[in-house]
Amino acid sequence: MLVRFTPNVLLSTAIALSVVLAAVMLGLAMDQRWLGLKLEAEPRLAIPVSFDGLWIDAIEQDSPAAEQPGAGIPASVASLVEVAGSDGRRVRLEPGDLVEEPDALETYADMRAFFARQDEIAAVLRSIGGVELGVAFLGQTQTYSVSPGRQRPVSSLPVAFWMQIGVGLAGFWIGAWIWALRRGEWATRFLLVAGAGLMISAFPAAVYSTRELALPGGLFRVLSTFNHIGALTFGVGMIGLFLVYPRRLVSPRWLAVPTVVLGAWQIVDIRQLAGGPGLGFHLAVVLAMLTIVILVAIQFKVTRGHPRDRAALAWLGLAVIVGAGGFVVTVIAPNALGIGAVVSQGEAFLFFLLVYVVVALGVARYRLFQLDEWAFRILFYVVGVLLLLALDAILIVTIVDERAPAFALSLLIVALAWLPLRDMLARLVLRRAEPARGNLFRQVMDVALTPPGRDQQARWRALLEDAFRPLSIAPGKAEAPALIDDGLALAVPGPRGLPDYRLDYAGGGRKLFSLRDAELAAELTAMLANALESREAYEKGVAEERERIARDIHDNIGVQLMGALHSPGLARKDMMIRETLTDLRDIINNASNPDLSFDEMLADLRSQISEHLFAAGVKMKWTVENAGSAILPLTAAHTVRSVVREAVQNALKHGQPETISVTVRLEGDIIKLSVTDDGAGFDPGSVQAGNGLANMQARVTSLGGRFNVASGAVGTRIEAEFAIDVARIAQ
Structure with missing residues (x-):
């Protein structure tokens, strides 16, 4: 059934589904009781201080905590040590309550206890009648009554939330984009799987890693499970990708092995059959990353003698090793060793964004997955439609009540902003360096007007070098301009007796030849052929005119002069000579x-x-x-x-x-x-x-x-x- 759908439809559908899923994540992130406190497990102070509970780093304006009666909760000098509900339930708070990633705990029992504690805190915050906050300041604990907001405002969501949502969307969109254009190939399927895994991993992490204080324990457990599933799915996709790209290493039946192995490991993690998340999850991720590195090394060996494949591998393999490896080194491996993440998980997800940005640039520069510049037209088109719909929704919600004016205003904004931005992105991403057409035309005319021989051949070669800047150029054989080895070289036929050439490695070896280069070569050869034909026609006309004049002089002038020579009278001789001169003028002018x-x-x-x-x-x-x-x-x-x-x-x-x-x-x-x-x-x-x-x-x-x-x-x-x-x- 998928074969019937165009890439535009498939990509638009994938984007729509991901946006809906992102909206669900946004709803879950907002569906929390909100105090308006920015809490930290460790205060960011120049001088260390001892405290109980959670450090109150700041209080957001217009929040329930800022509007509570009394002197107000002190910020940056106090800590939140306790929350109590109207039903008498009290929970003493600990720095561990703000753990960003629960799989950093040592055992599954610790994770279960953490989820239970989160559920207890969330239940207190949802108490009817408000909560009491125990705040410690200068050794004294004071109680403040606060009515938490029923929903967390969008503006209170930190940058880390949007970073993780954005990385998940970008990874899935780029994977879906390339798959939609080459959906019959295993390499693009695995890239889509990796992108989907990244989204499934990043979206839940965005919700629970940026919580204010607590989430319901059941929801937290489900989100954490999906985070693990997404991470291992990403590993399956990347391992499968390097098993088949750029060179196939195994037969199709072996491609299921990563899914089986990591899928079984995932079941062990979900059922908590191992000693802890270090063995049940972190070890699987680390081994998947090592497998990817090994496969890249093997691909590097088998692509020897294949410059195009080697260039694609160097570009893509390095991106995956740096991107995915950076996340493993800064987050997964430290948690597995029990020393804690080096950077925030939300910030570490930017490593994955690097992977997919490099993939998109690789399509532009190295024609990864046999795609060319035309692929970006589809991407820019779908993004334009998405922007139009997003602006339409925003305007309806915020400014314009009626749908028709909102849509018209959205269309105008997209036309004025997105279309110029799209062209700028195309120039930056695709690096379109079009040669000056005027200069190429002058060179074409120089070749055409140069007499046949070495000089003309040298000018023809110089024209190709200026137009395409190949790393090397050598005589070849071609019927028409054509790409060789998927853009590794370009065959250019020589028009009307000029030599054919093979151009290798466009742009001085920095990129592959594209269909645009083949079109330019066809245009240059056609232009030069027409110029050479015009020159030959001109020279033929000159030769024919010379021949005509010679015939006329021989046939007419010669006869008349012969008659004058044999004429007995001087008067008649003069008359015939005058007539001969008249005929001579007619012959030269050929217009009387x-x-x-x-x-x-x-x-x-x-x-x-x-x-x-x-x-x-x-x-x-x-x-x-x-x-x-x-x-x-x-x-x-x-x-x-x-x-x-x-x-x-x-x-x-x-x-x-x-x-x-x-x-x-x-x-x-x-x-x-x-x-x-x-x-x-x-x-x-x-x-x-x-x-x-x-x-x-x-x-x-x-x-x-x-x-x-x-x-x-x-x-x-x-x-x-x-x-x-x-x-x-x-x-």
Whole structure:
């Protein structure tokens, strides 16, 4: 059934359940008779003093103890030695009544006596009609009548309470977050188990370790039991995690062993079958911690030769050893040895927060559990929804009575505060150091404009180094940008003849490559491919333009100068040279007369050809069919003139004909040309074609036409036909 739910739904459900459980813990913490006294087992004074009972460190303002009649209970100089109920029950108080963690007692019998005493004190405080407080001051005991508050205010709960609740929530949320994204993997399941164990352990401890004086004995016993269950559950989760992550050490059937062993130990603790909590609970926790350390060491050995797994282990293993180990060293181990906790249990729970904060950062930097930056989008989304609901509830309770305005105001606050904060957190957590796109674009253009060769390859390599800052870069083979070994390396193909590269260890070896890096590599290669293609197209255009100019000079200018050379009259020579200069300008500009009248162009061409043939003493037959007043595109006009001129020039130069016939026919959108002479022919198969024939053929075929040469003893015939743009013909 879980497979059907999205990660958002699963994470939201887990958060909702944990918040409900936290609310229950808050209710239990507040459901105490409240005096308003801040009591200490040992006074925090520079000079030690002897006293009986519990030291009164301070009295909270607006509390029942502060409002009692008379001179008032003295603070910081007196002690609370006794509480008495209206029914006559009296309990003498001892420093042991404020023990923060009952499993620090030596035996289970001591724990049972402690719970019984707590129950007795709580019963006195719940007496109808108020209680009497026996306060010792300067050797004298004075009685004060106080009516305890029926409920402890939220504001009186110490910071330690909220710290433990916060640590429990953070551990469970992060575990649920990673599990929701990879719930089919054993590693994330064990991480969720550890997070749930931390919450189950921290929540009850938050209630009983921050009590004012006493809790009902039965409730205290249940909370302490769940604290033990949560601690061992955390151990099961962490042991199971390092059995399978980052490398699997055992087969799946052995994964149940930690649960069986620690579960049996938990039964011994609950049934109080051991000599005391030191053996029944503390020893189990210490051994679980040692097991975790041993598994981390084994994982360190088996990940040799696997840098990605070694990096994940170093990050996660160190966090667990420092975090969980710090709690064991400062709280569990000292209690097991009977010397007492080094620091407050509420403060020591912050060690566990370190574990889960490091896990979240590890997802961002080392892609722990094969997660990437996209995982944070889900986390930020769910947190935003949670903030919206929390603000809505707070506003309804405190300021705004109606639901709709409260929700609208909550939505506005979240939009103005959370969204910018989310982006800031993303930058801090994910360390997004995007390379300057303008600089990358300039480098791409530098690579594209550098002539092919070593310099271009060197610039391509420098571009990749600046964009990704890999620890090493080496030639590779890639079809497309892709992550290798789950981000250990990045394969980048070289566009259009540039070498492929393999980039290892992003950010100078400080992180793994992500999907964002692969997307950037794809963007750079596509950009460079387009730039190289544009450069090649430009160079091809330049080459074609040079070739066109060379053909035009050979076909047109050469023919006209040859005609001028053979012209007998100076006036005619001058005229033909002037026309040649005009044609030369047209060839260079290629822009004059973009659209030419077909019949006018043919008339000019006939005049030029007839002069050439007249000067050479050759007869001409000129035939034009269906030309009319059609408008001829510039390329077609150049092709007609070049083919006719070159064909006539070749006949004069090589054939020594008596007559040359020129036929031009327009059939629909097809132009057909034919130049025939009666001179000495040649064998097209045995004679190497010169620039003239090659240029004519190139011009015609570039327009998609056909070109043919037929020659023999009776002369030579050159034929060409090609299509023109029908839409540009105007009758």
